[in-house]
Amino acid sequence: ACSDAADKPGSGGGGGDKQPYVALISKGFQHQFWQAVKAGAEQAGKEFNVKVTFEGAKEEGNVEQQIQLLQTVIDKHPDAIGFAAIDSQAAAPLMTLAKNEKIPVVAFDSGVDSDVPVTTASTDNLAAAAEAAKHMAEAIGHEGKIALVIHDQTSVTGVQRRDGFVNYIKKNEPKIQIVDTQYSGDPLKATDLAKAIITANPDLKGIYGSNEGAAIGVVHAVQEKGMNGKLTIVGFDSGKDQIDAIKSGAMAGAITQNPVGIGYETVKAAVAVIKGQKVEKTIDTGFYWYDKSNVDDPKITAVLYQ
Amino acid sequence: MAALLQVSGASKSFPGVQALDGVDLELRHGEVLALVGENGAGKSTLMKLLSGIDKPDAGEFYLDGQQYTPRNPHHAHQLGISVIHQELNLMPDLTVAQNIYIGREPRAGGFLLSERALNRRTRELLARLGLPLEPTDLVGDLTVARQQMVEIAKALSFNARVLVMDEPTAALNEVEVDTLFGLIRRFVTPQTGVIYISHRMHELGQITDRITVLRDGRYVDTLDTATTSIPQVISLMVGRTITGEQRPRGAVRDGEPVLTVRGLRTKALLRDVSFEVRGGEILGFAGLMGAGRTEVARALVGADRRDGGTVVVHGREVAIASPADAAKAGIGYLSEDRKRYGVLLGRSVRDNVVLASMFRFAGPAGVVADRLIGRTAAEYVTKLRIRTPSTGQLVQNLSGGNQQKTVVAKWLVRDCDVLIFDEPTRGIDVGAKDEIYALLDELAAEGKAIIMISSELPEVLRMSHRIAVMCQGRITAVLDNAEATQENIMDFATRFGAEGAVTP
Amino acid sequence: MTSIPVNNPIVARIRGSVQQLLALVSLIAILVFFSFASPYFFTTSNLIGILVAATVTGILALGTTFVIVAGGIDLSIGTGMILCGVMTGVFLTYWGWPVWLGVTAAILFGGLIGFVNGLNVSVLGLPPFIATLGMMLVTAGLALVISGTKPIYFKEHPDFQLLMNYSVIPGARFPLGVAIFLVLTVVAAAVLGKTIVGRYAFSIGSNEAATALSGVNVARWKITIYTLSGLFVGVAGVLAASRLSSAQPVGGQGLELEAIAAVVIGGTSLQGGRGSIAGTVVGSLIVAVLTNGLRVTAVPQEWQSVVVGCVIIVAVYVDMLRRKRA
């Protein structure tokens, strides 16, 4: 019985001659951010009539799991792969493999440090975090103590969103002191963690949360501490809780990327490559600062997810 | 010449218990010394000191006149002391051969084992000892009796000078006891000696040379077996005289059968087992090891799979798929394997005594009446003379016989219509045995139907109104007490082959 | 030479309580240490913060104490809790049920998860590890499927968040959730210590075969015990959702180990047959205090888990030494 199946191995062309197939491997899939990227990718899939699949590591930041996914996908011989590397170098052998199998790769989200991808659709996280730092500094009057709750200690986005923020403060804001940096992207854990930071630093003026989970954790911590309005919170990404917090003034504002756009551009670029068209080496999908003043601006609502 | 083994002034206490208090003991070369005493007298504790499991609080040991201080059981082995403990110490997941030679495996060099050599060596040993065991059988699949044989084989496989046997026959049958005595006689040479602990008084005359008596952790006396009568020993043990009746009081002939079993079958062994027990009657079950008595009980109460057969209680057929169903139908089963199926070792005496009847002590919201439980437990501790500092003592800290009494108490509290006692007096001292016999008589007099499985023929004869004899999974005879003798029971117990099955 | 007899039940009882008290010593030592290490540690608001942080895991640990005492294990409590949170969202937001009904239903849903675990363990006879590992994966997946991998917000019921956060002592910001945790502790202690369920849990954990042969319907009681644990999972899920005023569909994995660790640190044996609710509470608090203290003293996060690991080992070791001596 098994031999029936063995007779038709995935010989080259993969998806066959009908619909082209683009497989996206992202860093995660459970968070809303990735769901938004997925939505963008699927939207493009419909538009350009290609089959799109989207998978990510179960635990964001688990390189091993991601490599596993990539391996499985390469074995299916799609017409193009979209890839958001957790660790570019760890993926290098598989990038080479994809190249040898003649499967074009489009990098997205944070880029892949390799010459295999034909293009990269990403946000400059360093610059985005610096923008958050700038707004934080303004909101607290360019002096005082602040703390950071970063969603992940080792991933590229975690590191860049921390370093971009820290470097900006160091370079431009001599009177601002970063007193503590702790790590969790789980809203419940981030809440307890931010509470401890606030406890230990009664004169704290602001906290920066580097993704949705970290940011809403900070918001809840401030609420539970009964310090609404006494602390400046700057966040990252969107989500209903965060948007509500901004509207109510609990949060000063946040940086958002354009996740739907990232997904859309990735698939669009992949389709172009499959058709043999030339694409730019980088596609900047941009980031935006949003706060109470512009949260209802159509340009902003277009890139927010709830 | 110095004694082979000498103990002087050994003392040992546990929280709340002075288990041993200045005990002396002398084992001579070439003798079998009996060590007797009531449950909790301290026999096992003394043996644990000798084998290096526990350290004495005070006292000295001498082996051939030289001071002997065992550091651990391994050290004791090396010095030539081999102990069969009262509780089995076997690895159920290993085979017979692997159990016997654990720690002394034949190697094929370095770390590599030679399973073939191991099994060959074991087969030789078992053949030499005349024990009917298969080296490759898993010990967990054996009955207690066979497990006991594995322990015996293991102890004899050492080239020991002193062999200590703590109630080796508690689970054995007359025939196997004879085999064991043969082994002991062959073991004893002018260089060796045996300490033999047993509650079966009639065995003492058959195998021992002298008898040392302990009472309440103290040394009482040492007597020559040849010039001593059993009542004499017993009175030294318990400090009073005991006169047991030899045969049951008048049988309750009429009356409805309380339990009727028809055509009980199991895949492994039982073939068409049918019998009935009336109210007020004690039905004894006799048979050789592996005859299937335990299996009848387990299949009856739903502990094992049944492949056929009906069970009728008080005239109504009951469906029994689990011991819970059996208990609901009024049938209680006391297992022969105390440690595995009897006690909760890590729980208190109190918890064990009320385990089978917990619902009686629970209020409407499931809240249990602790005070009532405590009172009930205390009552049975007194009634059965369970030697324990309090009802809160963990059962694992009781002596073997007192653990057994605790299990008996559990079923007395439950108050079933049908009680199946599988080796109920296993490890129980003579005095307490009589108490248990009296209790069984009392229960029968109350109109309960009682099944008593026992490997001690005198006990079966003493207690049962009728005796069912089993062989190879069939009932070969049901004898009235009046017509039963040790001889005809043994005859029916060895009716191998198809003919001779009876269906009453 | 002779030891003191302890026939006296009062002496025995005092000795027992002292032993339990002693388990507290590790906790107190940690508390004292951090009080000196940071001026912000021993403040009302921080101590309440610790209790809040301990609430969800603590409630999971309470329920799972029963399962562990009965010789089982439940790996599905972490993700099961997440699923119960999501179900709260479904009942309240998607289906618009009133709060009392939705919350009750979510708690019962937790009971259902436990009931299925109980069935798998006692009727199918699966090893608890496998049965509940399977359930862990199933509940983790279902939480994502049912929520559409998005948090569910309690738009219709802005008051829902009060369940965890409502201040029972005005001014002191002592949240209702913590009060519920305390009440559940008392309930759990009573059930384990004073009722037939608790007795059977101990018996089954101590020797399942002997308990069954004593005529106890072991299958039924195991199902009861897993269901009971599931109800605690349901409560934890509701409170977690209330705290964030949203049902988060991810996470939970790892919480089961944290809860089981709290139980075992509290002296309950994974072999079954031994344990106490008081120990579990102390165990939960040790973990919560340690985590909070390290954060308040701003120990770098990568060192925190090293320290927690070492302290757990030492705390349990010290506790064991004391038991041996007592």
Add this chain to the structure above:
Amino acid sequence: MTSIPVNNPIVARIRGSVQQLLALVSLIAILVFFSFASPYFFTTSNLIGILVAATVTGILALGTTFVIVAGGIDLSIGTGMILCGVMTGVFLTYWGWPVWLGVTAAILFGGLIGFVNGLNVSVLGLPPFIATLGMMLVTAGLALVISGTKPIYFKEHPDFQLLMNYSVIPGARFPLGVAIFLVLTVVAAAVLGKTIVGRYAFSIGSNEAATALSGVNVARWKITIYTLSGLFVGVAGVLAASRLSSAQPVGGQGLELEAIAAVVIGGTSLQGGRGSIAGTVVGSLIVAVLTNGLRVTAVPQEWQSVVVGCVIIVAVYVDMLRRKRA
């Protein structure tokens, strides 16, 4: 009517092998199912991919089989593996050791972790769950501390990645890592089945007290067994690092449950005393095939864990039914 006697050792042996073969049936059923479900599944390259995916967890499961057979448990294998990977990075990249030396040292480092676990369990007498949970936290933290929370790349040793990836069968892309896994399987089976280490593992797991009474130095053998398991952790760490050509300082948490699950699915009892390496390998493959098959057939990711959970429960149940009947 009478049952067949099994005194015959050959009959017994055949019966034994058939039983083990039967455990394979679930695996084969899953393989057949996916072969029909997707044309991409039953291809050489995908099957090799499955083996590659099974390698790291499989090696962890092999080592931990010994611990579980001996009645213990090891929760530190996942994060311990991560730490061994980091140590490989330290030895090769930071300290510039040659590959053979660095790899050997990293494997021995794994042994050291196991050794410490063994000490904690047998000398301090800690429950294995607590001892190894503590170690899990400690190793997770140390991996971050030592690496400075950054991956370490093997710049100096570009060949290091060949350890996992080198193709032993030219053209077929059959990687060396998988070959190592297969060799280790044979080694583990031999050690468990044919040596004194294995015998004592079974004996200790079956009845620790009785084993000690028989004069076996239980403490020493437990330390040996945990150390052995640690060596497998070391190998897994090196191969994982080689595969990613980088030492990743995070992850690993959760792998221990996966490995233990593989062991238990393979019929090894968590009570100790019973188990086999063949079973563990089949267990690992069931998990790997299932995970891969669901991906290849593009089952939505949120459903995957639901399916895996159910299949694990069913597979173990079916396996148990067969054992009962045999």
